[in-house]
Amino acid sequence: MTMSQPTIDPLLVADAVAGLWQSPPVLPAKWLYDKRGSELFDEITRLPEYYPTRRETEILRRSAQDIVAQTNARTMIELGSGTSEKTRLLLAAFAARKTEFTYVPLDVSVEMLTLAADQVAVEFPEISVQPLHADFGDPDLELAEHPGPRMAIFLGGTIGNLDPTERAGFYRRIARALRPGDYFLLGADLIKDTGRLIAAYNDRAGVTADFNRNVIEVLRTGLDATGLYADDFDHIARWNPPEHRIEMWLRARRDIHARFGAIERSWELAKGAEILTEISTKFSLEKLHEELGTSGLQQLESWTDHADDFAVVLSQVA
Ligand SMILES: C[S@@+](CC[C@H](N)C(=O)[O-])C[C@H]1O[C@@H](n2cnc3c(N)ncnc32)[C@H](O)[C@@H]1O
Incomplete structure (x- = not known):
């Protein structure tokens, strides 16, 4: 045998x-x-130590309607979607428009991607859910085949996992993979007290x-x-x-x-x-704006939570 x-x-x-x-x-x-x-x-x-998810959730709860109104997106592509938990705030706001909408969760973690996509499809039967098992670092990533306007979203502070060179390449690829007039929504963690930062990555x-x-x-x-x-x-x-x-x-x-x-x-x-x-x-708002701007992503609006711990920035492909 x-x-x-x-x-x-x-x-x-x-x-x-x-x-x-x-x-x-x-x-x-x-x-x-x-x-x-x-x-x-x-x-x-x-x-309890991991504040980013709660802070970003607070921002999305407050800004979801605004994001829908500003973008009128027909497709939302989520890079590194994980459980798609917070994303449901945006999905609910898009679904309330009662127009056709496509959600493309994209992740390397195939089990979590499949589970989350199945759950979202059940919760939002009016949305077309099209999971994509892919690497957001793939130079051939193609996002523009879905109906426009498209909005790529990158939440959870995952942008911070990339070093400056990787971030510059990533922003350029996103701008290229979308079309002019499409949108990019970024969630990023802000610089703060070092003790709180270390505790968030070294929980009890x-x-x-x-x-x-x-x-x-x-x-x-x-x-x-x-x-x-x-x-x-x-x-x-x-x-x-x-x-x-x-x-x-x-x-x-x-x-x-x-x-x-x-x-x-x-x-x-x-x-x-x-x-x-x-x-x-971890970023300052100025640094985020500078990096997006130099990559062909024009900033439209940014939101922070009540404690200025986390930021969500909406930009548009020039
Ligand atoms: C920090 S978690 C954030 C998850 C979720 N977006 C959130 O806000 O809670 C990073 C996510 O990105 C995914 N990921 C990491 N590197 C990736 C890559 N190169 N391509 C696609 N997904 C990736 C992970 O599997 C994980 O789901």
Whole structure:
């Protein structure tokens, strides 16, 4: 009897090969979001320390009607849609117009995408829900085939997971993938007290630590590894002042001697050495406006919550 081999994702292989042998080792944040990672992130959004989701929800509740009136969009494409939880505020406002409307949730996490799309389709039978399993970093991403005007939305502060070079490329690609006159709605976390920021990424219940460590499990199963265990790593959340960002690292608790069967390579990490697993950049409103403006996205309006913790910015493709 032959055992079936697990399928190996060539994109995980490419990112692991490009990142793990760097100094310090680094992995793109998207690998945090397998099925379990997506469920853990959903749990994070309800933690007392994790203010961004509550603040962005407050803004969307207040601005949804305004966004509908300003854009009159016929399609909403959500990049990194996750559970689509907050998005329901926008969907309800669009559905109330009683005109045809298409919602395209897009995510790398296929299980969460399918579940959320099914739930939204049941809750909003008048909306056409067309889930798209894709990477928002894909240079060939095509969004303009859906009825216009289109609005791409990028919520949850996910923009902060991209470094300045990646953000510039991302904004340019979005502007190119849409058409002139289409809209882009961005939710971004603002710079604030460092203690609150660190607490939001290092909660007392340890959910963010489990979320971070889960990427080791993604590597172990995805690359058929031996000698690699999530419990051998500590979760670190650290503020990087010059870059205005929280960084999530995994620090080895012991010397790691791992072997990746899928790529036939060994990987050594000394006790105390760290892997960078996610950055979460925080912005000033001025910085957001400047970056959008230089990428061909003209800002129409921005909203903040009552505590000025989070911002939602509506812009239009020039
Ligand atoms: C910080 S969560 C935000 C989820 C949701 N938008 C919210 O506001 O709560 C990031 C989401 O983006 C997805 N994601 C991360 N990298 C991605 C990529 N390169 N392409 C598509 N989706 C991605 C994750 O699976 C996850 O659902």
